[in-house]
Amino acid sequence: MKRNNYLSIAIVLLSLIRFNAIAQNASKNDLLLSVSYFNNNNQTQYLVAHTKCKIDGKFQLVPNVDVSFYITNDSAASNFLGKATTNEKGEATLLIPPAAKSEWIKSPKQNFEVVSKASNLYDETKANTPISKAKLKIETSDDKKITVTVLEQKDTAWTVVKGVDLKVAIKRLDGDLNVNETQTFTTDSTGTIAADFKRDSLPGDAQGNLTLIAKVEDNDNYGNLTVEKTVPWGNKFEYSTNYDRRTLFARRGHSPIWLELLAYSIIVAVWIILIYLIGQLRKIKRLGVQ
Amino acid sequence: MENSAIQKITEDLLPQKFGKQGKLWVGFLIVLCVIGFIAYCRQLSKGLVVTSMRDYVSWGIYISNFVFFVAISLVGSLITAVLRLTNAEWSTPLTRIAEIIAVSAITFASLIIIVDMGRPDRFYNLFIHGRLQSPIIWDVIVITTYFFISLLLLYFPLLPDLQILLRFKEKTNKRLYWLYSFLGSFWKNTPQQIKISRRAVNILSITIIPVAFSIHTVTSWLFATTYRPGWDSTNFGAYFISGAFLVGAGAVIVAMYIFRAHYNLEKYITYSHFDKMGKILVMLALLYLYFNVNEFLVPAFKMKKSEEEHLMGLFTGEFAPVFWFAICTAMIIPILILVSRKGRRPLPAFIAGLLVVVGSWFKRYLIVTPTLLHPFLPMHDVPESYKHYFPTWEEWAIAIGSLAGAMLIVTIFARIFPIIPIHETIIETEQHEKE
Numbered sequence: 001m002k003r004n005n006y007l008s009i010a011i012v013l014l015s016l017i018r019f020n021a022i023a024q025n026a027s028k029n030d031l032l033l034s035v036s037y038f039n040n041n042n043q044t045q046y047l048v049a050h051t052k053c054k055i056d057g058k059f060q061l062v063p064n065v066d067v068s069f070y071i072t073n074d075s076a077a078s079n080f081l082g083k084a085t086t087n088e089k090g091e092a093t094l095l096i097p098p099a100a101k102s103e104w105i106k107s108p109k110q111n112f113e114v115v116s117k118a119s120n121l122y123d124e125t126k127a128n129t130p131i132s133k134a135k136l137k138i139e140t141s142d143d144k145k146i147t148v149t150v151l152e153q154k155d156t157a158w159t160v161v162k163g164v165d166l167k168v169a170i171k172r173l174d175g176d177l178n179v180n181e182t183q184t185f186t187t188d189s190t191g192t193i194a195a196d197f198k199r200d201s202l203p204g205d206a207q208g209n210l211t212l213i214a215k216v217e218d219n220d221n222y223g224n225l226t227v228e229k230t231v232p233w234g235n236k237f238e239y240s241t242n243y244d245r246r247t248l249f250a251r252r253g254h255s256p257i258w259l260e261l262l263a264y265s266i267i268v269a270v271w272i273i274l275i276y277l278i279g280q281l282r283k284i285k286r287l288g289v290q
Numbered sequence: 291m292e293n294s295a296i297q298k299i300t301e302d303l304l305p306q307k308f309g310k311q312g313k314l315w316v317g318f319l320i321v322l323c324v325i326g327f328i329a330y331c332r333q334l335s336k337g338l339v340v341t342s343m344r345d346y347v348s349w350g351i352y353i354s355n356f357v358f359f360v361a362i363s364l365v366g367s368l369i370t371a372v373l374r375l376t377n378a379e380w381s382t383p384l385t386r387i388a389e390i391i392a393v394s395a396i397t398f399a400s401l402i403i404i405v406d407m408g409r410p411d412r413f414y415n416l417f418i419h420g421r422l423q424s425p426i427i428w429d430v431i432v433i434t435t436y437f438f439i440s441l442l443l444l445y446f447p448l449l450p451d452l453q454i455l456l457r458f459k460e461k462t463n464k465r466l467y468w469l470y471s472f473l474g475s476f477w478k479n480t481p482q483q484i485k486i487s488r489r490a491v492n493i494l495s496i497t498i499i500p501v502a503f504s505i506h507t508v509t510s511w512l513f514a515t516t517y518r519p520g521w522d523s524t525n526f527g528a529y530f531i532s533g534a535f536l537v538g539a540g541a542v543i544v545a546m547y548i549f550r551a552h553y554n555l556e557k558y559i560t561y562s563h564f565d566k567m568g569k570i571l572v573m574l575a576l577l578y579l580y581f582n583v584n585e586f587l588v589p590a591f592k593m594k595k596s597e598e599e600h601l602m603g604l605f606t607g608e609f610a611p612v613f614w615f616a617i618c619t620a621m622i623i624p625i626l627i628l629v630s631r632k633g634r635r636p637l638p639a640f641i642a643g644l645l646v647v648v649g650s651w652f653k654r655y656l657i658v659t660p661t662l663l664h665p666f667l668p669m670h671d672v673p674e675s676y677k678h679y680f681p682t683w684e685e686w687a688i689a690i691g692s693l694a695g696a697m698l699i700v701t702i703f704a705r706i707f708p709i710i711p712i713h714e715t716i717i718e719t720e721q722h723e724k725e
Contacts, residue, residue: 248423255422263422270435273497277442280490284449284483288476 029053031062031122035069035114035129037223042135049084049092049114053122061090065122069094070113071103079103081112108133108153129223134161136227138214144197144233146179148214150187152222160191164216168195170202171211171228177202179212197233204234296716300454303712304461305705306553312705319698326691329684330405338408340684346669347662347679351689352406354654358537359399359696360433360509361530361650365538366392366440367502371495380566382718383558383710387545389444390709391538394699396437398692405688425511432505439501443494446487449477450713466706506534513657519600520661529581533650536574536620540646543567545700547640549709558710561635568634571642572625579621600664609660612652620649 034050047069051062069081081100084092096104104110113128133153140146146168151158164187169176177199185193197212204210209230216225246256308316333340343350369388373381404410420427452474459467477483510530513521523529546567550559589597590605604613624642627633633642659679669677681689703709 250423252419252421260422263428267431267435270497270501273493274435274438274442277490277493280486281442281446284486285476287480287483287486288478 028121028123029055031065031116031125032059033067033114033116033125033127035112035127036218037112037129037131039135039223039225041226041228044095046093046095047081047112047114049086049094049116049127051086051090051092051116061088062086063088063090065090065092065116065119067092068115068117070115071096071100072111072113108155131223132221134216134222134225136166136214136216136225138212138227138229140212140229140231146195146197146212146214147192148185148187148195148227149190149192150216150222150225151191160187162187162189162191164191164219164222166193166214166216168193168212168214170199171213176213176215197231199233202234203237204232205237206239208232208234208236210234295719299716299719300458300712302555302557303708303710303715304455304458305708308705309552311552312701316698316701319694319701322694323691323698326688326694329687329691333405333684333688334410340682342675342679342682342685344676344679345672346665346676347659349406349658349662350679351655351659351681351685352402354651354658355689355692356399356402356406357509357530357654357657358651359395359402359692360506361534361537361654362541362647363392363395363399363436363440363538364502364506364531364534365542366443367498368535368538369542370443371498371502374491374495379718380563382714383555384542384546384563384567385447385714386444386707386709386711387549388538388542389440390700390703391541391545392440393437393444394696394703396433396440397699398696400433400437401695402689402692405692425508425515428508429505429512432501432508436498436501436505439494439498443491443498445473446491446494447711447714448707449474449483449487450479451708451711453477453479454712455708469706503531506530513661518661518666519597519664520657523585525581525584529578529585532574532578532581533653536571536578537647537650539567539571539574540624540643540650543571543639543643544647547636547643549704550636553704553709555710558715564636564639565631565634568628568639568642571639571646572628575621575625575628575646579625582617582621596666600660603660603664604656609656613656616649616652616656618649619645620653621646 030053032052032054036048036050037045038048039045049067049069051065051067052059053062054060063086065086066083067086068083070076070079071081072079081097082094084094086092109130109132111128111130113126116122116125118124135151135153135158137149137151138146139148148166148168150161150164150166152161165184166187167176167184168179170179179195180198182195185195187193202210210233212229212231214227216222218224242250244254246254248256248259341350365388369381370385370392374385404413407413416427416430420430452470455462455470456467456475462470507527507530510526514523514526516522543564546559546563549555586601586604590601593601603609624646627638627642627645632638663677663679
């Protein structure tokens with residue numbers, strides 16, 4: 001009888017273990033990993049890894065995934081650039097460190113690889129992006145014309161590139177505003193686009209400066225490139241606040257003048273009458289004492 | 291006029307000692323005040339948590355009481371100023387009753403505001419940090435001003451009577467005699483003194499009218515300047531003032547009847563006074579009813595979604611019994627009673643006046659509380675106690691104590707000073723005889 005009991009317990013436990021194992025395997029999702037290259041203002045180069053997975057038929061961003069970045073396709077320790085963890089947007093960012101310079105300058109074309117190691121939830125996943133080194137050049141003229149040139153490194157020289165789509169915009173607080181009605185420009189045979197600035201009366205900084213930005217986004221060959229230039233084409237921004245204005249909703253001592261005049265004149269008039277009457281009372285008293 | 295007639299008027303109108311009923315009445319009022327004071331001490335030590343006021347209903351019966359007191363105080367300007375300036379001489383016996391009601395009501399209006407504060411020790415901040423743009427500051431200024439005007443309007447006509455009281459040293463005790471001397475020994479009834487006093491009363495009568503209108507208009511603006519269902523009205527100033535005159539007139543009729551019955555003043559407060567005050571009360575009730583129709587019919591016709599719950603709560607919902615009780619007792623029943631000549635006799639007029647006063651108190655409650663329970667944004671994730679309001683015993687005790695306190699001031703005043711002006715009554719009787 002006792003043996004039977006032990007046997008039953010063992011069967012139940014084993015079945016639970018089996019169930020857990022199945023459950024764990026079933027919960028492993030395919031991690032979708034990608035990597036993008038950015039070259040901002042021809043100064044800062046960095047990589048962004050994106051992680052997502054499909055759950056219940058929908059793509060979900062995956063945070064807290066450790067990602068290792070490598071230069072070239074070989075994920076050998078010598079090519080290791082660094083490590084980062086994805087944030088709540090499923091993005092992990094890594095600035096290309098100065099230590100990678102020797103590898104970086106070897107070739108005008110590079111390849112970057114990202115690797116996320118196997119975990120309880122995901123298998124090991126890899127992704128890479130090949131890029132050709134490129135940069136943007138922005139120039140402006142006094143008549144508010146903007147010229148942007150796309151240059152690609154070939155061997156040691158920079159050559160112009162035809163047929164690259166790019167945007168020219170003004171940097172604003174919540175996003176970029178196109179300089180005119182054209183959304184996207186394409187470089188001509190000289191690798192150049194020309195755009196007219198048509199955003200007059202746009203508020204700039206205290207000196208009236210605006211920041212122009214030209215950008216190539218998600219290009220198959222060059223990744224993401226941007227270049228910025230400050231131009232004095234905006235209106236001077238003058239800081240104004242209601243804090244010191246005399247309004248009905250202002251703080252104490254800042255009520256509108258008309259209200260103060262009205263209120264105080266009524267109060268003073270009524271109280272002058274009252275004080276006069278108290279004076280009359282004293283007069284009555286004096287008359288009685290005499 | 292014969293000396294004996296003057297003597298008779300004077301003796302009739304001299305303040306009388308409390309009889310058994312008077313002492314019982316004073317004792318009853320003192321007990322109510324003491325209970326109210328104990329409740330207030332509990333509130334002071336434990337905080338406003340002893341009340342039913344929470345996040346939504348932050349103005350309960352204290353503010354209803356405040357509005358009621360401010361309303362009733364307006365009677366001083368109605369009887370003393372309006373009737374005096376229109377040469378309605380019949381109102382002379384009622385002027386002092388009206389003025390002392392005004393002074394006591396405005397005193398307790400100020401006190402009840404302090405009671406409503408969780409931290410009364412911080413009251414001074416209102417003066418230090420008050421903003422001129424805020425209707426609350428206007429209310430503080432105008433209440434203070436109205437209090438002083440009412441006090442002066444009570445005091446100036448009292449001076450000749452104080453001189454009369456000083457002549458009856460044998461009928462008064464030492465302390466009262468000292469008080470009369472302190473307040474009026476300098477009054478010698480000289481032509482110059484009479485002239486100055488009359489001019490002062492005339493100036494006060496003119497001054498008190500705009501101040502009285504201001505006091506209740508500003509009180510109405512405490513609500514109307516806030517965007518909430520039931521308060522968002524441009525009609526509120528006139529609505530409040532008409533209601534204030536109504537309750538004030540009702541209170542005067544009640545006081546007239548009680549003083550007449552207990553001090554045997556039938557010769558001075560006559561049927562004619564009840565008849566005239568009854569007519570005034572009917573007119574004021576009709577006026578207030580008209581404003582009520584405006585105040586409720588127009589929003590009900592539109593029935594904006596945001597106001598629907600509030601209005602239906604009043605018409606057929608949670609507050610319907612109180613709402614219809616207030617409408618009937620403060621306006622409809624008094625109109626029905628007083629519209630006939632028989633209804634303007636002392637007892638029916640007294641009943642009508644009492645109904646007006648009681649109904650008006652509940653009307654103030656309805657102005658304050660239901661609106662606070664119907665905010666524009668729905669109440670979410672709040673304790674159940676936030677969604678309803680019924681005053682705790684402390685609130686009732688304090689509110690009733692304050693009403694008792696106001697009545698106590700009137701009662702004590704009538705014990706110390708003549709409740710009907712003696713000097714003015716003699717002068718007017720003399721004039722009538724000459725005519």
